[in-house]
Amino acid sequence: MTSKVRTVTFDTQDPHTLATWWAKVLNGKLGDDDFPGDPGVSVTTDSMTLLFWQNPDPKAVKNRLHLDLEPNTTRDEEVEWLLTLGATVYDDWRAPDEREPNAPAGSGYVVMLDPEGNEFCVLRGTSERATTS
Structure with missing residues (x-):
């Protein structure tokens, strides 16, 4: 089943x-x-x-489940747009940085919060994935 x-x-x-x-x-x-x-x-x-x-x-702890968004634009453009809608950045895992060893430049994701504090991630957009895969 x-x-x-x-x-x-x-x-x-x-x-x-x-x-x-x-x-x-x-x-x-x-x-x-x-x-x-x-x-x-x-x-x-x-x-x-x-x-x-x-x-x-009220929301009291980290979500045990969250959405990962793959935008039809770039990840960074999507993050900027979401900020204008009232989302906030919670944690930034965009590469290059030391937290993601061997990651291609421009990879990673951004953890954001919706207006009630629910976490979600913004991944690289479809076109960005095609250029670094």
Whole structure:
């Protein structure tokens, strides 16, 4: 037997606001029946559905699961754009640096936080991967 992932669910204090933010990031669409104040709001993209479910508890520890984004632009352009949307940089693992021995120049990733503090990574874009693979 096998299963497939139907949705990835985030606990959030404000489902509609965080879902709207992620819809911008992923060029996704909110459900037609999702409105401010709803306890659950979905975002559908070409490849997945994210569900944002209301939980009044504040985020207290590091995520045990996170998304890795591969932008259709460069990693650095995507990071800059995400900063304008309200994301913050949590940790920067872009090469060249000593933390990633033998990594090709321009490799690595950036760990960012969404507006509620959920971690996600921004990888190199598709075109960048093609030039260093």
